[in-house]
Amino acid sequence: MYVAVKGGERAIANAHAWLAEERRGDTDVAQLSLAQIREQLSLAVNRVMAEGSLYDPELAALAIKQARGDLIEAIFLIRAYRTTLPRFGYSRPVETSEMTCDRRISATFKDAPGGQVLGPTFDYTHRLLDFKLAADGEVPEAPVAEPREQATPHITAFLQGEDIIEREPISDAVPGDLTREPMGFPAGRAVRLQSLTRGDEGFILGMAYSTQRGYARNHAFVGELRIGTVPVEMEIPELGFAIEVAEVELTECETVNQFKGSKKVPPQFTRGYGLVFGQSERKSIAMALVDRALRWEELGEENLGAPAQDEEFVLSHSDNIQATGFLEHIKLPHYVDFQSELELVRKLRREAAELAETLASRETAE
């Protein structure tokens, strides 16, 4: 006898209970604390904050714990939580030229004011598994230098002094807000950059890589990559001036790209820009490359039909929360649609068989 797919409610409750148990794992092993995740898995925390569009290391750590380390799931938790937060207002633009840098490198100049500061980077580590870490994680203290007192100027500012790099157009226009208005195309650079900075790291990386391999190559030099903290200031109408409300860690990448010039503009360097929450180096470089590729039209370059040049394509598919939701929804029941397809295919097959039969009998008759 047919048993209807009843009991969805109980099945869901049981699945949740099992999931909670699996998340906890072997109870003989100590439970992870949020502080441990925040301090020791900080790059995961950074990614969750960047793609979740919410700067809060503690909440990101909680999301990672709850998501069993599935970062896209953690990003999803943060995004859903973010929806419920009231919007008090907008901060003033952060001044990355005032950044307290932990790391600052340039691939275009051997040295420059502010110097090359490697900072805490994987770059020159040999990727050999460190079995000592398996035993104990104790590390000797790192040497300390005096922090630089003056601000570290941007490398592109030096190029700009020579007028050999394009100037960013100055505008007082209020930038769009992708979390408050529906995306429309053309999106404009401000919304594009918002979309890229919260876009999936893997997707942005793949898009950037494709430009390097010849799909709209724009030959980028990393003019500068800097990581550090900046203050966030907000104008308080009642006070009439801006006060510091927070401090955030950012990674900024400015690329310097070739540009042959056009009829109106003499040959000069152009820019790609990446700015991401936390220490997110790979993401910010990739973002800068994709930003530059998307600027083909405004710079009067040729549309080569490359995916990374296609704003609608890139922006519509970069959000991993949208992508994963839609991808995974195909595991939901579709038996109503499938039933209608089933009927249709059966009908078409029946008609095809009848037609074949008629043709065959006609042939025999001839």
Add this chain to the structure above:
Amino acid sequence: MSDYNFAYLDEQTKRMIRRAILKGLAVPGYQVPFASREMPMPYGWGTGGVQVSAAALTLDDTLKVIDQGADDTTNAVSIRQFFEKTAGVATTEETKKASVIQTRHRIPEAELTEEQILVYQVPIPEPLRFLEPRETETRKMHALQEYGLMHVKLYEDISQHGAIATAYAYPVKVEGRYVMDPSPIPKFDNPKMEMAAIQLFGAGREQRIYAVPPYTRVVSLDFEDYPFEATKAEHPCDLCGAEDSYLDEVILDDAGCRMFVCSDTDYCRTRREAGHLGRMGEQAA
């Protein structure tokens, strides 16, 4: 869940959604862009429908949620629980008693009334999407009523298969103006779209809301010599004997035995309670 506002979304957001709904009702079949929010369920799982329901619900409403016609499918259960938790509204499985019905892939069999709102979950709101992937292009096509491509597609189906090979999400024209995606309902349901209730469509990921006001003309696209046909499995329901309801096919054993049952669980139960019995039906308790 006192930490969250009634029906989860804050009032400003609901107001924004209501504006989009009203615009949608004023321009039937037109896809209104709206700033869809991230909901605590995944995109593609009904976030558009949930946001529209959240904006439509009041404290006095009674909510019914169905997926594939059934109240007890897992995602319907999950969405119903979400509103029980965040809005505390009454819920029901009875189509008649509901004032707001959120649905995925079906229109209830029972005729809806002027007192009801039917909220559809929509995955891809753009009926022209699979003919033209670019939003910039399809918006232009709608603006210019350039629907030739759609007719060519239907014609190609006929020349290739001898019939229009679209079984669900069958495109309709609303009030003689906009071609609209009815969401992936089986085409069997298309004729029901001319109804007394308000129909609202929410596509969260794609950030679109559209609507069909009561008693609006909704015509399934076809040709004079190949008229639209609302099809279903040619069987009566094996539980309640209904011949007019859309049926699910259920595989009973590995010898290929099957049975057909109403996809609308409430319709089927109501009929059995009224004494109708199908081939394998048992008197409802």
